[in-house]
Amino acid sequence: MAYARGGPPATVDEPAPPPDRPPAAVPAPARDSAPGRFARDRVLLLAMLPGLGLLLTFHYLPLLGNVIAFQDFQPYLGLGDSPWVGFANFRVLVEGDPLFLRALRNTVVIMLLQIGVVFTLPIALALLLDSLLSERLKRIVQTVLYLPHFLSWVIVVSIFNELLGGSGPVNTFLRRHDLATLDVIGNAAVFKELVTGQVLWKEAGWAMILFLAALSRIDPELYEASAVDGAGRMRQLWHVTFPGLRGVIVLLLILRLGDALTVGFEQIILQQQAVGLDASEVLDTYVYNNGIVMGDWGVSAAVGLVKGLVGVALVLGANKLAHVFGEAGLYRREAR
Amino acid sequence: MTPPPMPVRALKGVVLTVCCALVVVPFAGIVSTSLATREQIVRSGGFVIVPDEISFAAYRALFTGGVVPRAVAVSVLITLVGTALSLTTTTLLAYGLSRPGSLAHRPVLMLVVGALLFTPGIIPGYLTVSTLGLLDSYWSVILPAAVSAFNVVILRAFFMDIPAELVESARIDGAGDGQILTRIVLPLSKAVLSVIGLFYAVGYWNAFFTALLYLNDAAKWPIQLVLRTYVVNQQQLGVDQVGTAELPPQEALQMAILVVSIVPILLVYPFIQRHFTKGVLVGAVKG
Numbered sequence: 220m221a222y223a224r225g226g227p228p229a230t231v232d233e234p235a236p237p238p239d240r241p242p243a244a245v246p247a248p249a250r251d252s253a254p255g256r257f258a259r260d261r262v263l264l265l266a267m268l269p270g271l272g273l274l275l276t277f278h279y280l281p282l283l284g285n286v287i288a289f290q291d292f293q294p295y296l297g298l299g300d301s302p303w304v305g306f307a308n309f310r311v312l313v314e315g316d317p318l319f320l321r322a323l324r325n326t327v328v329i330m331l332l333q334i335g336v337v338f339t340l341p342i343a344l345a346l347l348l349d350s351l352l353s354e355r356l357k358r359i360v361q362t363v364l365y366l367p368h369f370l371s372w373v374i375v376v377s378i379f380n381e382l383l384g385g386s387g388p389v390n391t392f393l394r395r396h397d398l399a400t401l402d403v404i405g406n407a408a409v410f411k412e413l414v415t416g417q418v419l420w421k422e423a424g425w426a427m428i429l430f431l432a433a434l435s436r437i438d439p440e441l442y443e444a445s446a447v448d449g450a451g452r453m454r455q456l457w458h459v460t461f462p463g464l465r466g467v468i469v470l471l472l473i474l475r476l477g478d479a480l481t482v483g484f485e486q487i488i489l490q491q492q493a494v495g496l497d498a499s500e501v502l503d504t505y506v507y508n509n510g511i512v513m514g515d516w517g518v519s520a521a522v523g524l525v526k527g528l529v530g531v532a533l534v535l536g537a538n539k540l541a542h543v544f545g546e547a548g549l550y551r552r553e554a555r
Numbered sequence: 556m557t558p559p560p561m562p563v564r565a566l567k568g569v570v571l572t573v574c575c576a577l578v579v580v581p582f583a584g585i586v587s588t589s590l591a592t593r594e595q596i597v598r599s600g601g602f603v604i605v606p607d608e609i610s611f612a613a614y615r616a617l618f619t620g621g622v623v624p625r626a627v628a629v630s631v632l633i634t635l636v637g638t639a640l641s642l643t644t645t646t647l648l649a650y651g652l653s654r655p656g657s658l659a660h661r662p663v664l665m666l667v668v669g670a671l672l673f674t675p676g677i678i679p680g681y682l683t684v685s686t687l688g689l690l691d692s693y694w695s696v697i698l699p700a701a702v703s704a705f706n707v708v709i710l711r712a713f714f715m716d717i718p719a720e721l722v723e724s725a726r727i728d729g730a731g732d733g734q735i736l737t738r739i740v741l742p743l744s745k746a747v748l749s750v751i752g753l754f755y756a757v758g759y760w761n762a763f764f765t766a767l768l769y770l771n772d773a774a775k776w777p778i779q780l781v782l783r784t785y786v787v788n789q790q791q792l793g794v795d796q797v798g799t800a801e802l803p804p805q806e807a808l809q810m811a812i813l814v815v816s817i818v819p820i821l822l823v824y825p826f827i828q829r830h831f832t833k834g835v836l837v838g839a840v841k842g
Contacts, residue, residue: 253658256657256658257658259657259658260654260657260658260659260732262731262732262733263650263651263654263657263658263660263732264651264657264658264659265651266647266648266650266651266732266736267647267648267651267652267659267663269643269644269647269648270644270645270647270648270651270702270707271648271663271666273644273698273701273702274648274666274667274670274702274704275666276683276687276698277675277680277683277698277699277701277702278670278673278674278675278704279666279670280683281675281676281679281680281682281683282673282675282679283679284675284678284679284680284682284683285676285679287678287679287682298682344574347567347570347571348571350567351567351571360571360574360575362828363575363578363579364574364575364578366578366821366824367578369757369761369820369824369827370761370817370820371760371761371762371763371779371816372761372763373761373763373779373782373783373786373787373816374761374782374813374816374817376787377782377786377787377809377813378581378585378813380786380787381581381584381585381601381602381786381809381810381813382581382584382602386600386601387600387601387602388584388599388600388601388602388604391599391600391601391602392600395600420577420578424578477672484764485763485764488764488767489783489787490787492788503677506676506677506678507677510677510678511677511678511681511768516678519677519678520676520678520679523676523677523678523679524676526676527673527674527676530674531672531673534672
C-alpha cells in the first residue's frame with residue numbers, strides 16, 4: 220500500500236510510518252528497510268530478470284566489445300590475447316583514409332537528401348489529407364499509404380528492381396512508344412536519388428500518420444477564432460497549424476539526428492553489387508565490408524564506435540537545443 | 556469549414572489518387588505476374604498488370620519442394636518463437652518497472668533508456684553472438700532482437716496509466732503482484748499488447764541482415780534471404796530449387812516468392828490498423 224502514496228522512493232533511513240496508519244490488510248511486509256522492500260517487491264524483481272538479462276547480454280555486452288577498437292584484433296587470438304594498439308585504429312579517421320572519406324561523403328549526401336525530401340513531403344501529405352472532409356476517404360488513403368512501412372527492405376528493393384529495371388514494365392512501355400528509357404536501377408550516377416525515392420515510398424505514409432495525429436490534436440476553436448479575426452487559409456496554416464505541429468516536428472528531427480549517420484544499411488547492402496562501392500559505400504556498409512568481410516576488425520570497430528558516439532552527441536545536443544527553444548524534445552527534465 | 560473551390564478539390568483528388576496508385580499498382584502487378592502464363596509474360600515484357608488467364612503453376616512449383624517451403628517454415632518458426640519470447644520478456648520487464656518506488660526500478664529503467672540511446676555496433680554485436688556460440692543457430696536471429704527498449708518504455712507507460720484503485724482493491728482482496736499482472740493488468744492491456752506483438756512479429760518475419768550475418772548455412776535461410784538471392788540478385792531458379800522438373804517462367808516464380816513474403820504482412824495489417832487507430836502507439840510516441 221505504500222505504492223499509492225506516489226511519493227519519492229523510500230530510502231533505508233526514512234522515519235518509520237506514522238502510527239495513525241491503518242493496519243495493513245495484507246500480510247505482505249510493507250517495511251521500508253531494504254530486506255523488507257526486497258520481500259515486498261520480489262515478484263517485480265523476478266519479472267524484470269529475463270528481459271534485463273537479454274538487454275545486458277545483447278546490448279551492453281557488445282558495448283564492452285568495443286574495446287577491440289583499441290586492439291589489433293585477430294579472431295583466432297580472441298579479445299584476451301589480441302595485441303593492444305592504443306589509438307592506432309583511429310588513424311583512419313584522423314588522417315582521412317580515402318575509403319573512409321568516400322563512405323563519409325556518401326553518408327552525408329544521402330542523409331541531407333533524406334532529411335530534405337523524406338522529412339518535408341510527409342508533412343505536406345498530412346496537411347493535404349487532413350483537409351479532406353470525408354473521414355472514410357481519409358482512413359482509406361491512410362491505410363494504403365502506410366502499408367509499405369511494414370515491408371522488409373528486401374521486398375521494397377525487389378519491387379523497385381522489377382518495376383523500374385531495364386526489362387520492367389515502365390521501360391518496356393517507354394521503349395514501345397519510342398521514348399527515352401529510365402536508367403535508374405544499377406546506375407551509379409543516380410543511386411542516391413534512387414535510395415531516397417525508395418525511403419520515400421516505404422516511409423512517407425508512416426511519417427504522415429504521426430503528423431496527422433498531431434494535427435487532430437489542434438483545437439478546432441483556434442481555427443474558428445482565427446477565421447472570426449479574418450485570417451485566410453494561408454494565415455491559419457502559419458499561425459495555427461504550424462505551431463500545432465512544431466512539437467512533433469522537433470521530436471522526429473531529434474530522433475532522425477540520432478540516426479543521422481545511419482542511412483539505410485539493409486537497403487544499401489542489397490544494392491551494392493549492382494552499382495559499385497564508389498556510389499554506394501556508406502559508413503555502416505564500410506564497417507561491415509571492411510570488418511566482417513575483409514577482416515580488418517579493429518579499424519572497423521573504431522569507425523563504428525565513433526559513429527555511435529557522434530549519434531549520441533547529436534541526439535543529446537539537439538535535445539538540449541530544443542529545450543533552449545522551449546520545446547519538450549525527447550524528454551523533459553523531471554521537475555523536482 | 557466550407558468546402559474549398561472545385562479546382563482545389565480536383566487537384567487534391569488527383570494528388571491522392573496518384574499517391575495511392577504508386578502503392579497499389581506495384582502490388583497488383585506482382586500478384587498478376589505471379590499468376591500469369593508464359594505467353595503473356597513474354598508478350599508484356601516481363602510484367603503483367605491484368606492476367607488473361609490465371610495459372611497457379613508458379614506456386615505449385617515453389618511449394619512442391621526445394622528452397623521455398625523450407626525457408627517459409629524457418630521464417631514461421633523464427634516469427635512464432637521470437638514473438639512469444641519477445642512479448643513475454645517485454646511484458647514482464649515493463650511490469651516490473653511499472654510501480655514507482657519499487658526496489659531497484661530506477662537503475663533498471665536507466666539501463667532500458669540507455670539501450671535506446673546506445674545501439675551496439677555491427678562488429679561488437681557479431682563478436683557477442685559468435686562468442687556465445689550462436690552462429691548458425693536460429694537463436695542468433697531471435698535473441699539479439701528479443702527485447703526492444705522502445706516497446707518496454709511504451710508498455711510501461713501504458714501499465715502505469717492503469718488506475719491505482721484497481722490494483723489497490725485487488726491487493727486488499729489478497730492478490731499478489733503475480734496475480735495482479737494476470738488478472739488485472741494483462742486483460743486491460745490486450746490492445747496495446749497485440750500491437751506490440753504484431754510489431755515484433757513483423758520484425759522477425761522481415762529479419763534480413765541478422766540472418767545474413769549470423770546464418771551462413773543456406774539450409775537455414777529464412778524467406779528474406781531466399782528473396783534476396785533469387786529476386787534481388789536474379790539468381791536463376793533451377794530444378795534443384797523448385798519441386799518440379801517443368802519450370803514455370805522465372806518472372807512468375809520470382810513474383811510468387813515475393814507474394815509469399817508479402818502475404819503474412821497483408822494478413823496482420825488489418826489488425827495493426829484497427830488497434831493502431833485507437834492511438835495506442837501514436838499517443839505513446841509523444842508521451
